[in-house]
Amino acid sequence: MAPVVSVGTSSEDVAARVGHHVIKHQDIAIAESGVFRIAVSGGSMGKVLKKALVDDKQIAPLVKWDKWEVYFSDERLVPLDHPESNYGLLKQNVLDHVPKVVVHPIDVSLLTGKEGELAGADEAKDQEIADKYAELLPKDGKLDLLLLGCGPDGHTCSLFPGHPLLEEKSKLVALIRDSPKPPPRRISVTFPLLAKATSLAFIAEGEGKAPTLKKIFEEGDTSLPSKLVSDLVGPEVVWFVNEPAVKGVKL
Numbered sequence: 001m002a003p004v005v006s007v008g009t010s011s012e013d014v015a016a017r018v019g020h021h022v023i024k025h026q027d028i029a030i031a032e033s034g035v036f037r038i039a040v041s042g043g044s045m046g047k048v049l050k051k052a053l054v055d056d057k058q059i060a061p062l063v064k065w066d067k068w069e070v071y072f073s074d075e076r077l078v079p080l081d082h083p084e085s086n087y088g089l090l091k092q093n094v095l096d097h098v099p100k101v102v103v104h105p106i107d108v109s110l111l112t113g114k115e116g117e118l119a120g121a122d123e124a125k126d127q128e129i130a131d132k133y134a135e136l137l138p139k140d141g142k143l144d145l146l147l148l149g150c151g152p153d154g155h156t157c158s159l160f161p162g163h164p165l166l167e168e169k170s171k172l173v174a175l176i177r178d179s180p181k182p183p184p185r186r187i188s189v190t191f192p193l194l195a196k197a198t199s200l201a202f203i204a205e206g207e208g209k210a211p212t213l214k215k216i217f218e219e220g221d222t223s224l225p226s227k228l229v230s231d232l233v234g235p236e237v238v239w240f241v242n243e244p245a246v247k248g249v250k251l
């Protein structure tokens, strides 16, 4: 099924659309299993989530934080209070403002080497971080909702164009030590995990995203991981964008 594209008129409007989508999946998941398993991304997403889940007066009271289990679609191998940490971003924007939530950060006790750098870091320990993260996932590997970003190069999670990780067929979480975007050491969910999810929601805002969205929606550029994820058969796929992000893009 073709992905749905939801175009917001302002960043508040985009956030509200995202918020209502999250609540819809939260309520379905809790009715079915008693828990809502969601994965969030880093980058610009922290601010969107704050607007949607903390600041929006209609949505905030509907969030059942005590039933949430939060994962990360990708994470940088840095301490949790490092400016590059996706956990840190979520904490600052959301977790610090809401009741206690079950969240799954990486095991930072396994970090080696200099903060964020490849040189001097122990590859076996990095691999252990990825493997331990995979063990935290539900047994069937199925998440209810993943909130995804889309970088200007078309990457999503830490799945970058042309990277061998795009070929991963079995692991649900993988290690990457040569991320073209710093920092180089990261973990990321993979296509096998994304394909099992109930719903995938991309959030892309700003005119800087328009050339990428043109490649995805008009040119069908399958070298872009975001396009490949958007085409997955199985999960529901929704794009939440603002007007500048799709200016001149035929949807």
Ligand SMILES: O=C1O[C@H](COP(=O)(O)O)[C@@H](O)[C@H](O)[C@H]1O
Residues within 6 Å of the ligand: 040, 041, 042, 043, 044, 045, 073, 074, 075, 086, 148, 149, 150, 151, 152, 155, 156, 157, 158, 181
């Ligand atoms: O490196 C990353 O970038 C992507 C995209 O970020 P955005 O700011 O362009 O939306 C993000 O989704 C991912 O989690 C992050 O690690």
